[in-house]
Amino acid sequence: MNKPTTFETGIKKLLVFLGLLIISPLILSIAFKALRAFKDAPKVFIAYGLLAVGILLILFTVYYGFKTFKTILDHLFSK
Structure with a gap:
């Protein structure tokens, strides 16, 4: 198998990054809503x-x- 190039690695990282951009604010907003909704000990x-x-x-x-x-910029500006 061929070793993936820097550009392929950068694109894969970019896709993971886009997923994190979607998931992380959702989890944070769910947590704030849960803090507002729950008042008893185990759920809080x-x-x-x-x-x-x-x-x-x-x-x-x-x-x-x-x-x-x-990673992407290193690939774009490599010599």
């Missing part, structure tokens, strides 16, 4: 856990976006 802990996962996922999405565009 799940809402806070979901909020933490959403925040971490958004931070990872920003990091992954920079890495993705760096």
Whole structure:
């Protein structure tokens, strides 16, 4: 099998990044709605856990976006 080129890797990363751009705000908004809806102990802990996962996922999405565009730009401007 041939090793994938930098451009192919960049396109695959871009598709994953687009999925993260859709999923991470959805999880965060669901967590805020769950915090507003649930007031009893076990469910509110799940809402806070979901909020933490959403925040971490958004931070990872920003990091992954920079890495993705760096990969694509490295391919475009390579000698």
